[in-house]
Amino acid sequence: MASVELPVLKPGDYGSDQDVRWCPGCGDYSILAQMKKVMATLGWPREKTVFVSGIGCSSRFPYYMNTYGMHSIHGRAPAFATGIKSCRPDLNVFVITGDGDALSIGGNHFMHVVRRNVNLNIILFNNRIYGLTKGQYSPTSELGKVTKSTPMGAIDNPMNPLSLAIGCEATFVARSIDVHIKHLADTLKRAAEHPGVSFVEVYQNCNVFNDGAYKYATDKALKADNIIEIEHGKPLIFGQNREKGIRLNGMQPEVVELGKGITEDDLLFHDETSPQPTLAYLLSRMRYPEFPEPIGVLRCVDAPRYDDLLNEQVAQARAEKGEGDLDKLFNSGDTWTVE
Amino acid sequence: MSTEFESETEQSKTVLQIEEATVRFCGDSGDGMQLAGTQLTNTSALAGNDIATFPDFPAEIRAPRGTLAGVSGFQVHFASTDIYTPGESVDAMVAMNPAALKTNVADLKPGGVLIVNSDAFDKKSLEQAGYATNPLEDESLEGFQLFQVAMTDLTRRAVDGLDLSQKEADRCRNFFAMGLAFWMYGRSLDPTLRFIESKFKKLPAIAEANRRALTAGRNYGETTDAFVSSYRVEKAKLPAGKYRNMTGNQALAWGLMTAAKLSQKDLFLGSYPITPASDILHELSRYKNFGVRTFQAEDEIAAVCSAIGAAYSGHMALTTSSGPGIALKGEAMGLAVMLELPLLIVDVQRGGPSTGLPTKTEQADLLQVMFGRNGECPMPVIAARSPADCFDVGIEAWRIAARFMTPVMILSDGYLANGSEPWRIVNFKELEPIPIKHPEGPVDGKPFLAYERDELLARPWAIPGTPGLMHRVGGLEKADGTGNVSYDPKNHQHMINTRAQKVKNVAKVIGDQEVMGEASGDLLVLSWGGPYGSCRTAVAKLQSQGHKVSHAHLRWLNPFPANLGEILRNFKKVLIPELNMGQLSMLIRNEFMIDTVSLNKVQGKPFHVTEIIEKAKTLLP
Numbered sequence: 001m002a003s004v005e006l007p008v009l010k011p012g013d014y015g016s017d018q019d020v021r022w023c024p025g026c027g028d029y030s031i032l033a034q035m036k037k038v039m040a041t042l043g044w045p046r047e048k049t050v051f052v053s054g055i056g057c058s059s060r061f062p063y064y065m066n067t068y069g070m071h072s073i074h075g076r077a078p079a080f081a082t083g084i085k086s087c088r089p090d091l092n093v094f095v096i097t098g099d100g101d102a103l104s105i106g107g108n109h110f111m112h113v114v115r116r117n118v119n120l121n122i123i124l125f126n127n128r129i130y131g132l133t134k135g136q137y138s139p140t141s142e143l144g145k146v147t148k149s150t151p152m153g154a155i156d157n158p159m160n161p162l163s164l165a166i167g168c169e170a171t172f173v174a175r176s177i178d179v180h181i182k183h184l185a186d187t188l189k190r191a192a193e194h195p196g197v198s199f200v201e202v203y204q205n206c207n208v209f210n211d212g213a214y215k216y217a218t219d220k221a222l223k224a225d226n227i228i229e230i231e232h233g234k235p236l237i238f239g240q241n242r243e244k245g246i247r248l249n250g251m252q253p254e255v256v257e258l259g260k261g262i263t264e265d266d267l268l269f270h271d272e273t274s275p276q277p278t279l280a281y282l283l284s285r286m287r288y289p290e291f292p293e294p295i296g297v298l299r300c301v302d303a304p305r306y307d308d309l310l311n312e313q314v315a316q317a318r319a320e321k322g323e324g325d326l327d328k329l330f331n332s333g334d335t336w337t338v339e
Numbered sequence: 340m341s342t343e344f345e346s347e348t349e350q351s352k353t354v355l356q357i358e359e360a361t362v363r364f365c366g367d368s369g370d371g372m373q374l375a376g377t378q379l380t381n382t383s384a385l386a387g388n389d390i391a392t393f394p395d396f397p398a399e400i401r402a403p404r405g406t407l408a409g410v411s412g413f414q415v416h417f418a419s420t421d422i423y424t425p426g427e428s429v430d431a432m433v434a435m436n437p438a439a440l441k442t443n444v445a446d447l448k449p450g451g452v453l454i455v456n457s458d459a460f461d462k463k464s465l466e467q468a469g470y471a472t473n474p475l476e477d478e479s480l481e482g483f484q485l486f487q488v489a490m491t492d493l494t495r496r497a498v499d500g501l502d503l504s505q506k507e508a509d510r511c512r513n514f515f516a517m518g519l520a521f522w523m524y525g526r527s528l529d530p531t532l533r534f535i536e537s538k539f540k541k542l543p544a545i546a547e548a549n550r551r552a553l554t555a556g557r558n559y560g561e562t563t564d565a566f567v568s569s570y571r572v573e574k575a576k577l578p579a580g581k582y583r584n585m586t587g588n589q590a591l592a593w594g595l596m597t598a599a600k601l602s603q604k605d606l607f608l609g610s611y612p613i614t615p616a617s618d619i620l621h622e623l624s625r626y627k628n629f630g631v632r633t634f635q636a637e638d639e640i641a642a643v644c645s646a647i648g649a650a651y652s653g654h655m656a657l658t659t660s661s662g663p664g665i666a667l668k669g670e671a672m673g674l675a676v677m678l679e680l681p682l683l684i685v686d687v688q689r690g691g692p693s694t695g696l697p698t699k700t701e702q703a704d705l706l707q708v709m710f711g712r713n714g715e716c717p718m719p720v721i722a723a724r725s726p727a728d729c730f731d732v733g734i735e736a737w738r739i740a741a742r743f744m745t746p747v748m749i750l751s752d753g754y755l756a757n758g759s760e761p762w763r764i765v766n767f768k769e770l771e772p773i774p775i776k777h778p779e780g781p782v783d784g785k786p787f788l789a790y791e792r793d794e795l796l797a798r799p800w801a802i803p804g805t806p807g808l809m810h811r812v813g814g815l816e817k818a819d820g821t822g823n824v825s826y827d828p829k830n831h832q833h834m835i836n837t838r839a840q841k842v843k844n845v846a847k848v849i850g851d852q853e854v855m856g857e858a859s860g861d862l863l864v865l866s867w868g869g870p871y872g873s874c875r876t877a878v879a880k881l882q883s884q885g886h887k888v889s890h891a892h893l894r895w896l897n898p899f900p901a902n903l904g905e906i907l908r909n910f911k912k913v914l915i916p917e918l919n920m921g922q923l924s925m926l927i928r929n930e931f932m933i934d935t936v937s938l939n940k941v942q943g944k945p946f947h948v949t950e951i952i953e954k955a956k957t958l959l960p
């Protein structure tokens with residue numbers, strides 16, 4: 001509900017007075033710019049917004065936003081945000097995190113904040129590398145990835161953030177790409193407006209330690225064949241000339257050519273509101289190079305939110321028992337008097 | 340409901356007046372010994388005695404029946420005088436089986452009353468307890484007043500006709516034992532009958548069985564020829580007022596809720612279950628109508644982090660744990676020091692290191708809470724001295740945290756947490772309010788400085804949602820005043836100095852250290868935390884014998900009271916008894932260059948008064 005008296009804010013109003021110190025060319029700049037743009041369209045008072053982050057390049061983000069913010073400790077931002085949101089449901093709380101922060105050291109908290117459906121917006125900057133500690137592999141780095149800590153190649157199977165979030169029954173799951181700015185802005189806006197936990201994975205380029213990790217998804221010549229923009233109620237179509245689609249063969253997705261007897265109606269239609277997470281999970285499993293990778297909203301469903309339930313219990317207890325009276329409590333049960 | 344106790348039974352046997360008694364119930368974990376002890380405690384408290392208790396139980400929920408590892412005990416000390424300890428040697432012991440007898444009998448006074456459930460002394464149980472011969476038949480128990488009571492059989496007969504399984508019938512044995520103990524000390528059955536009624540409301544057959552077992556135990560004492568006399572302990576001469584019985588964990592929870600109301604705040608607790616701290620979480624979870632929000636986090640780290648989030652958002656924030664959990668919270672506590680937010684961290688200490696002795700008591704986390712964080716990271720530390728004192732400590736800790744914008748560590752321990760004593764009920768209106776002001780907006784159009792300081796070096800607590808005060812906090816070093824990130828070397832030195840000075844400034848408001856006894860003399864016993872009672876009792880005894888001994892008990896471990904050094908130097912010797920290997924001694928020696936004498940014990944048990952007296956005597960002229 002936008003009030004007419006609210007000042008109209010511009011993206012620039014969301015920038016703090018601090019110098020931004022990411023490496024030149026870092027994908028984070030784009031995400032920061034889109035976030036400021038989205039903020040200006042939401043009609044929220046700036047002072048009602050809190051950005052919480054962990055540790056890592058991405059986690060410097062709160063310093064650059066002219067809102068309330070907390071740069072916390074590695075991997076634990078979801079826990080700080082849970083405390084804030086539980087006490088203050090009136091605040092809009094964002095968690096800014098990276099692939100190492102959220103999925104490695106913070107894996108436990110990520111899993112739990114998602115399954116609790118705390119009304120937070122979690123934006124995961126995924127560059128598939130540790131940037132701030134200078135180039136070690138991350139939980140999303142591909143098998144065989146050669147880094148300073150894996151000279152013979154990484155031997156741990158990479159994690160799929162979307163699959164993980166969906167496995168924890170996230171109520172809003174989406175993916176976007178740092179340089180795909182309009183798509184990114186739209187996705188961030190939808191995430192911000194979702195009641196409940198929203199999780200957005202943003203493919204983000206680290207041009208110093210992992211340059212071109214997402215070239216297949218960002219290169220003009222390649223991206224049409226390697227990413228697929230999914231939309232609710234629409235068939236899954238992609239390709240330079242929108243000539244390809246995704247069809248279900250039993251439980252398996254397959255890439256098919258349109259024409260030659262295959263029409264749009266044969267394709268898989270996206271339903272982001274499906275109560276079962278099955279379809280969203282299936283989409284999350286489509287990985288380059290076998291499949292085009294989906295960007296957009298994989299899942300958006302409504303479910304009770306932890307912070308609401310907690311505060312409802314407080315309200316219910318007050319309604320049923322009345323506001324707590326300490327003197328009454330102290331004097332309850334067995335007591336005795338010494339004259 | 341207020342209850343004035345009246346002795347309800349006409350006694351036909353001799354009644355001996357005694358000043359105090361220490362009674363211990365021991366049996367299998369699962370035999371209901373904690374319940375029996377708690378009931379004797381409550382009913383003794385309601386009878387007007389001063390009480391102190393010591394529950395002692397194994398870490399295993401149900402160790403194999405009849406084994407030495409599975410023995411659970413509960414000791415109650417009740418008296419007509421002011422007492423400070425749960426007693427040492429036991430006057431009367433109820434042992435439910437051979438294993439319980441074996442592990443406990445050494446604490447029974449020569450000539451003490453020993454009541455055993457003779458039904459439990461079968462071949463198998465004797466073997467399990469490692470008895471080569473039956474102690475009821477050999478002469479090993481000759482020095483005690485041994486009463487063999489066929490409790491299993493008597494209980495079964497008492498509940499006969501109630502359509503209970505044998506297992507259900509046998510589970511009532513603890514009520515029989517209680518009834519017998521109640522007779523022996525002239526206790527009213529009423530409080531326990533009321534307990535049965537509310538506890539087993541939905542199980543009328545079980546309630547009736549427990550009532551019958553309890554009454555049967557009392558009647559057995561009254562009628563059997565075996566017992567020729569019972570005992571009476573007069574009401575204690577405590578300060579006038581209305582009292583209730585409180586454990587340390589409950590008192591702490593209530594103190595913290597009271598602190599929240601005094602500061603007109605809602606309380607947020609982020610916690611992860613751990614023995615012996617969990618009961619604080621359980622207790623606070625019951626009071627949502629007091630505005631208490633409890634969050635059972637996924638781990639200790641999330642627990643403290645959520646509390647820091649709550650503090651940032653303007654709530655009274657708390658996290659509760661024990662030593663191993665405090666270790667996990669270390670990094671986040673460092674952040675709280677850096678953010679300069681008010682936060683309470685409760686450490687209910689237990690035996691360590693590592694998992695150690697999870698159900699036993701120790702005071703060995705002092706150095707951990709003083710120094711267990713990276714960098715120069717000082718934090719005020721306050722320690723409770725008795726179960727009821729936990730109430731006041733909760734309030735005082737929050738007063739300091741909110742005034743100074745700092746996390747404060749509260750130390751309790753397993754002995755205080757589970758032990759109980761009478762608490763004089765306070766009147767909320769008579770407690771001093773804890774004023775907290777949040778800045779409401781920029782003053783005179785000047786930009787808001789999140790790290791501008793007042794005369795005690797506290798920064799303002801501006802909370803999200805306030806227009807014009809938007810600021811960012813974080814773990815990176817801050818520029819003085821603005822709080823912006825700063826790597827400037829001189830600024831870092833300045834901020835380290837400032838945070839340390841802020842904690843030192845706490846000494847300006849906590850008041851001077853008090854001394855029990857003369858202000859100078861041959862020996863000062865300096866204590867902190869749970870040993871308060873033993874030290875106080877020991878020093879009082881030594882003083883009554885004419886020794887020039889005094890007692891100082893520290894509430895604040897960081898900072899120390901301003902006059903502490905002067906007090907220490909007024910005595911020829913300083914003895915520091917601690918349930919660790921000399922941690923306070925280390926701090927005192929370092930701070931005051933005084934050669935303290937340590938009395939250390941790490942056996943999972945509190946000090947005996949005699950241990951302190953014996954040590955003190957070696958230091959006296």
